[in-house]
Amino acid sequence: MKLIVGLGNPGILYRNSRHNIGFQVVRSLAKLKKTALKKERGEPALSAKTRLEGVDTLLALPLTFMNLSGGAVKLLLKKYKIGPEDLLVLCDDLDLEFGRIKLGLRGSSAGHRGIQSIIDSLGSSEFCRIRIGIGRPKGELGASEYVLAHFNKRENAQLPAIIGQALDCCRSWVADGAEKSMNIFNRRTNLKGVKA
Numbered sequence: 001m002k003l004i005v006g007l008g009n010p011g012i013l014y015r016n017s018r019h020n021i022g023f024q025v026v027r028s029l030a031k032l033k034k035t036a037l038k039k040e041r042g043e044p045a046l047s048a049k050t051r052l053e054g055v056d057t058l059l060a061l062p063l064t065f066m067n068l069s070g071g072a073v074k075l076l077l078k079k080y081k082i083g084p085e086d087l088l089v090l091c092d093d094l095d096l097e098f099g100r101i102k103l104g105l106r107g108s109s110a111g112h113r114g115i116q117s118i119i120d121s122l123g124s125s126e127f128c129r130i131r132i133g134i135g136r137p138k139g140e141l142g143a144s145e146y147v148l149a150h151f152n153k154r155e156n157a158q159l160p161a162i163i164g165q166a167l168d169c170c171r172s173w174v175a176d177g178a179e180k181s182m183n184i185f186n187r188r189t190n191l192k193g194v195k196a
Contacts, residue, residue, distance in 0.1 A: 001056040002174055003082045004029065005045075005073055007091040007114040009148075010063050018134040019066065019147040022090035022114075024159070025132070025166045026059050032167065037061060043079070044072040053175035058082070067113040070121025077122075087127040088173055090166065091115060094143060096133025098155065099162050103130050103169055103182045128178050130169055132162065 006026030014020050030037050030048050037046035037059065047060040058080055062072035077087065091114055096102060106126050109116035119125045137146035151159060165185070172181040 001058060001080055001082050002052070002086045002088065003058045003060065003073075003076060003080065004052075004088045004170055005060045005062065005069075005076075005090070007066060007069055007089060008061065009066050010061075014148065016150045017148050018151060019092055021092045021132045021134065021162075023061050025090050025130075025163055025170070026061055028163050029167055029170060030059050033059075035059070039063070043075065045076060047076070053171050055174050057174060067117055069114040070117035070119070073118050074121040084122055084124055084127040088170065089115065089118060089127065089129040090170075091129060091131060092134045092147060093131035094134060094136050094147065096131055096135070098133055098135040099158060100133035101130060101162070101165050101169055102133075102186050103128065103173065103178065105178050105182070128173065130166060130173075132166055 004026060006022035008014065008020030008023030027037065033050040033052070035048040035050045037048045039046055044064055045060045045062045047058055050057055050059060058076065060076055062069045064072050073087070076082070077084065091112055093112070095110065105128055108125065109119055115129060118127070134147065137143060169181060169185045172184060
């Protein structure tokens with residue numbers, strides 16, 4: 001079984017924020033598979049079992065805040081007997097230009113608190129992650145304010161294409177593995193239909 005986790009903050013206030021792009025992708029994946037993300041007893045997450053590219057896959061959104069995501073991910077891995085090698089985490093990334101998607105096999109958190117929480121909880125950075133570029137704030141807006149703010153009108157218009165690429169990357173990861181997927185998606189400097 002594979003586990004695909006979207007990172008974000010729970011609650012209506014944060015629903016469409018830049019920091020919650022991971023949540024948006026996993027919700028879109030659940031909608032595509034016509035399955036509902038639900039709260040199961042004892043799980044600090046919304047989750048849904050489905051089949052993706054012929055493979056049993058668990059979709060999940062931690063109900064903890066971003067910087068405590070690791071506890072929920074660790075519990076899900078243990079409960080469903082899934083190894084870190086079958087974990088894929090989706091998150092936002094300030095250091096990637098808006099719309100750019102990058103799949104990574106391992107590595108540091110690069111300052112992302114949700115990823116760092118997972119690394120700390122698992123005691124390992126050996127899991128895959130899809131980083132979705134949100135770009136850095138322009139002007140005097142601080143990084144914390146920027147990631148918690150909603151996408152602007154121009155960005156919202158481009159989100160369907162970005163989410164579509166992230167969904168394609170998830171499917172490729174499940175079907176073909178990380179390395180082949182990296183060769184496809186990491187070479188794309190810009191998304192079709194998305195202005196840099």
